[in-house]
Amino acid sequence: MTLARTAALLVAALGIAATAAAAPPAVPPGSGFSLVRSLGGIDEYRLDANGLTVLLAHDASAPVVTFNVTYLVGSRNEVTGTTGATHLLEHLMFKGSRNFESAGGNSLKQYVERVGGNYNATTSTDRTHYFATVGRDALQGYIQVEADRMRNLSLRESDRQSEMTVVRNEFERGKNDPDNVLIEEVRAAAYEALPYHHPTIGWRSDIEHVPIERLREFYDTFYWPNNATVTVAGDFVPAQALGWIREYYGGYSASPKPIPPMYTEEPEQSGARRVTVKRPGELGTVLIAHKVPVGLDPDQAPLAVLDAILGDGKSARLYRELVDKGLALNAGAGVDVSHDLSLHMMYASLAPGAKQEEVEKALWTCLQAIQEHGVSVQELERVKHQWRAQQAYKRDGTAGVVSELNEYVSIGDWTLYVKFPEMVQKVTAADVQRVARRYFSEDTGTTGWFVPTRTGESK
Amino acid sequence: MLDQWRARIPAVWCPRRAAGGLLLALLLGTVVARAGIADHVVRSHEEGIDLILYPTPIRDVVTVVGSLPAGDALAPAGQSAVPTLTGMMLDRGAREGSAAGALLDKYAIASRLENVGAAVSFEVGNQTLDIRARCLAKDLPLVIELLAAQLRYPAFNRAEFERVRQQFIGAVRSSIDNSSYRARDTLNRALFAADDPNYPQPIDALLASARAAGVEDVQRFHREVYGPRGMILVLVGAVDTVAARKAVATAFRGWQGGREPLPGSRAGVTPPARQVVELASKPSVTVLLGQATGLRYRDPDSLALRVATSVLGHGFTGRLMSTVRDREGLTYGVGASINEDSYSGGAFVVSASFAPQLLDQGIDSTRRELRKWWAEGITEAELAQRKQSLVGTFQVGLSSTGGVAGALLSTAQRGLDLGWLDRYPELIRELQLPAVNAVIRRYLDPDRMTLVEVGTLPAAKEGTVPAAAPR
Known part of the structure; x- marks a missing residue:
């Protein structure tokens, strides 16, 4: 839940x-x-x-x-x-x-x-x-x-x-x-x-x-x-x-004072940031994060398509480049869609023997390929078909409808529940390449590695 | 609870996210039903498959669930990884229509499904290979054809097998550091005999088996174990029952073989009183306390024991949550349930998590509530409330095709007729307090339960303590 x-x-x-x-x-x-x-x-x-x-x-x-x-x-x-x-x-x-x-x-x-x-x-x-x-x-x-x-x-x-x-x-x-x-x-x-x-x-x-x-x-x-x-x-x-x-x-009054706004703004990032978590464990993880626009920004639609092309299913690029090549057990991409600046993340759970350096490089290679060469019509259509099917699936039960509406309420516009799938259907290959180029660079990213220090089992 | 990771992230990542909050487990496994459900079900045997169809008013959507006895318990001696490796190979390529049919590699299978927004997945459990699929109604024939191809004619490509082997080894290695997995694994190996289907193979054995296995091993397992015998397939939603029966019969025509699920072991075990698995950097200790019941779900005393267990450990009004969490603040979550009893005798399990500094206090409080429940039983008022609650969950469970499909499948797996779902409310209402309290003492004994602690413990503890008495 x-x-x-x-x-x-x-x-x-x-x-x-x-x-x-x-x-x-x-x-x-x-x-x-x-x-x-x-x-x-x-x-x-x-x-x-x-x-x-x-x-x-x-x-x-x-x-x-x-x-x-x-x-x-x-x-x-x-x-x-x-x-x-x-x-x-x-x-x-x-x-x-x-x-x-x-x-x-x-x-x-x-x-x-x-x-x-x-x-x-x-x-x-x-x-x-x-x-x-x-x-x-x-x-x-x-x-x-x-x-x-x-x-x-x-x-x-x-x-x-x-x-x-x-x-x-x-x-x-x-x-x-x-x-x-x-x-x-x-x-x-x-x-x-x-x-x-x-x-x-x-x-x-x-x-x-x-x-x-x-x-x-x-x-x-x-x-x-x-x-x-x-x-x-x-x-x-x-x-x-x-x-x-x-x-x-109905018996409650409105708040006696206006609800206080949160007015802090994020300053521009001036260079690449890196984080390393070292603790006992078995296999490592690589996470590459970038700040992307607020949840209400229209670019969220091409970002959603980009992430599906990168990470949804065996047809996706990250599966082919990382999982299928033995670098990762799984890999994906997504946006934590937020009221303020959202956070885009690409991740991979390392396969045994894989190194963080090569996995990080492979994640960037997938993204850079889209930045340089765009996406195919087939990829775009696949994602749009998936979204259309999902529209039917979400009729299946009431809790999912409410949960999704709740998230759009939280970023400021519940009507995106209806409009966002329509926006996805209008996304072009050029839109996907544009957002890939606009929001992702090494200097605006934060890269995290989980580096297992040793097996977690002590006896 | 927390909702820290709300991204549009593929589900594969989700199990490793933090969960949290006011988490409720479903009470009696899946107990979804509605009046007259049996009257609306179309059940038939198609090519040996137990096919259950249940049309609902939902537009366009079909949910498919099923199972095939091909789980870990059926592994050949010394080949504990082979059932899962076989299941993992099903979506890595298949022949279309026959063993000599056109080869669909994994990308071809994925593309056909993903291009229409459909999904088919397989997961190997103790007893069964579990099947899940979802699609639009128009795409049901495609899904059934692919499902049949994957189950009947997997390609077993050698290069794919090597990839699957490495992924399996990676997944098993990841579980070494997973305290919840380790706790369940440790408890079940303590409670069940080595030849019982609920006995999980040790991690070392799984890794050794995976490293030694060849593609011939999975081919042999598939040949000897996969088949329509024992297979159940449930379709719920916008189902045209005539067309669906025909599609299943056509796709699986001529398929032979298969196995039945294994019965429980007759061998007794002497479970240890306590087992400890110490993992570094785990600030929350996972605790399980359990005992094998010997009861299958369909056994006469099972329902009474489940209702009694729910009074102890289901939801926030269960005794454990209302005392150990709500009143004493010792844990984020504590509950009790009956598990692993669909095919063979299951287990009663209390689960909790505690900070190391509160571990002893938490275990003491949990044991106190357990003993009180065992010694004094539940009250008439508690029983009445639970009866009302259970009947209410029937209605709520109607809200999705997945819920209905799961109920139908589990009912069939448990060897019950589907009319049992219609009788369930009455069976609940008929339960009498003396009988409910009697089954607690008949099947359980707090002094014979095994305590498992996994995490970073406050001080070194003994790994294994002998049982109080043999069972």
């Missing part, structure tokens, strides 16, 4: 497609909502009372519904001393709210597990979201309990103490994997000023010491309806769902 923005960010479901052809829905008088726009079968509403954004994607092909609320707060809103606060707060959001507590037997966890739902929450650089997939009959109850924690979180010091060690173990589990450590260190080197510099889980000392007052301050700054988007996908009655959302969220 962690990979929120996957390779296949595509379009509409069966029900969604059917709705798309229909006229925009009327907003019942007195509903308290304004219809903002409709696209691809998704209707965007604004709750007049407090600015809450609501996206409805109706699909009655299965009697389930996924409900998601995304808050536009992530680790990009943290500073030294509060790194990891967004994530720790996400954990504390499950510790009870004014009207729903474990002691009362009606906490969110108890409710969702009793009705057999799947639920979770994730925190990233740009957003925090909470979601559940439940039977359609359990939707109202879930909205009620989810809405309560938007402004009525208990947020007790005793909970922080016990949850801090839980999060610290999550931090430690991440450190078990040398590739995770490598990614963190490459990001820290690639981003100098942007808060993407620090890991979303935070620095260990901040996790351990951030006071409850700072977490309360964080909550009171960002957890407001005008900083949130609710998404509902699946089998529900739209007017009824809007009524429940108004009933349970």
Whole structure:
């Protein structure tokens, strides 16, 4: 559930497609909502009372519904001393709210597990979201309990103490994997000023010491309806769902102060950067990272095509040049699409006997071939066919629709859920070569090596 | 949980990413069903294959899952790597239509699939070669043809075999440093006899077997083990049942042979009380605590034991998470489950992770909850809540073709009729507290469980401690 923005960010479901052809829905008088726009079968509403954004994607092909609320707060809103606060707060959001507590037997966890739902929450650089997939009959109850924690979180010091060690173990589990450590260190080197510099889980000392007052301050700054988007996908009655959302969220005011912007900008990189992680392990890794435009930039479409040509499947160039030639066990490329400057990464897990130098060179060779000679029509068409098929696949279940919408919300425009696949279909070979030339050079890159020092087994 | 790596990155990279957060495992394996599911299934035997078709309202999409008894447990003596090497060779080239058909090299296979956005993959497990595919409905004939070619007529090219061998060795070597893999591997070798299908071959043996294997070995394994006998194929989604049956019958016409899954070992084992694998630079210690149950999923007491286990260790309202994590803050994750019981007797396993400085405290707390659950059983209220929860997961599981396909496949693998999915809610509701609590004590004993610790431990520990008593 962690990979929120996957390779296949595509379009509409069966029900969604059917709705798309229909006229925009009327907003019942007195509903308290304004219809903002409709696209691809998704209707965007604004709750007049407090600015809450609501996206409805109706699909009655299965009697389930996924409900998601995304808050536009992530680790990009943290500073030294509060790194990891967004994530720790996400954990504390499950510790009870004014009207729903474990002691009362009606906490969110108890409710969702009793009705057999799947639920979770994730925190990233740009957003925090909470979601559940439940039977359609359990939707109202879930909205009620989810809405309560938007402004009525208990947020007790005793909970922080016990949850801090839980999060610290999550931090430690991440450190078990040398590739995770490598990614963190490459990001820290690639981003100098942007808060993407620090890991979303935070620095260990901040996790351990951030006071409850700072977490309360964080909550009171960002957890407001005008900083949130609710998404509902699946089998529900739209007017009824809007009524429940108004009933349970409508009592909150908008934030008393404007949501503070994150205004830091990344300075231009002035030369190649390198990171080496040395620790026990078996096989090495090479990671080459480049900063690329913000998530809303139109160049994200040709970058997505470039990455598919480089890394998707056995037809891809990295497979042929690295895996097939015995240099790597696997290799790929992708963009961590973000609200601010995104990060493009090419990687390869080394095969036994391969050296980091030759693998790094091979990765660059693949990229430089595209910079110099472009891509073929066949490669371009293959990727476009794959994207078209993915549009059908993402109708398969409601959780994927919501997860993808959530990611586009986090970078600032949910309509890319519909528009981005269309943008991919318009990408030309010249576009791919242009972005390959524009964004990738040794001087603007950050290269990371994981170098195993010895086998990790000590007995 | 964390979402640090959200890139458009191919999935092959994903398992090595940090996972995190409020992770929930599915409760009883896959328990997706809906009322009347058996009435909508079209089940037939096509050329010896157990073919299960289930049309759903989804437009265009078909999910294919299946299995073939060709897993590690069927490896010839001293050739533990051969089943996986054979499975890895399936997408490295095949003959089209017959053994004398046109050669499709790996790029030709990949291109045909990737050009229409379809995917076919194979994975070798303990008992079976697992098949997964997804495609648009219009491309189903292509996928079935390629699937048949890959299963029936793999090319077994020598140069490809050398590449596969190196990739296998690399993957096995990577697992040496993977604490989760090492913990599961260590526990299962402690719990199961060496001739049990759930007994994993040691890493050293896998590496030695891979280095010694030749392409003739995988050819022989394929010839002797692959075939329609024991093969299950499930198609769910936008399926034209008549056309699909015909396509499968045509593509697999004349195929012979195959094996049935192996039964469990009759040999008893004396599991150690504790095993330690020390890995450097692992700040979170992976802990497993388990015992073989001897129960298969289809055995009468299995459902009761699974429900009892879910009360102990499923979700945040399970006893382990609500105490060891939520109240005491000792771990990011702790849970209990029943595993590896589709074909032969499985295992009860408690899993957790602890920081080295909290390891002893964490294990003590986990054992305390385990003993209390074992000694006192679960309560009427807990049972009632779990029953409601389990029935609810039926509905939620309906939300994807993959969920339905997985449920149908696992039901067939377990030797149950597909109507069992329709009866499942009632079977759950019928469970009575005394019977549920009785099976806990009948099949489990905390004093006979094996504790496995893998990671950078706070101090040197004994590698193996003799069991409390032989089983």
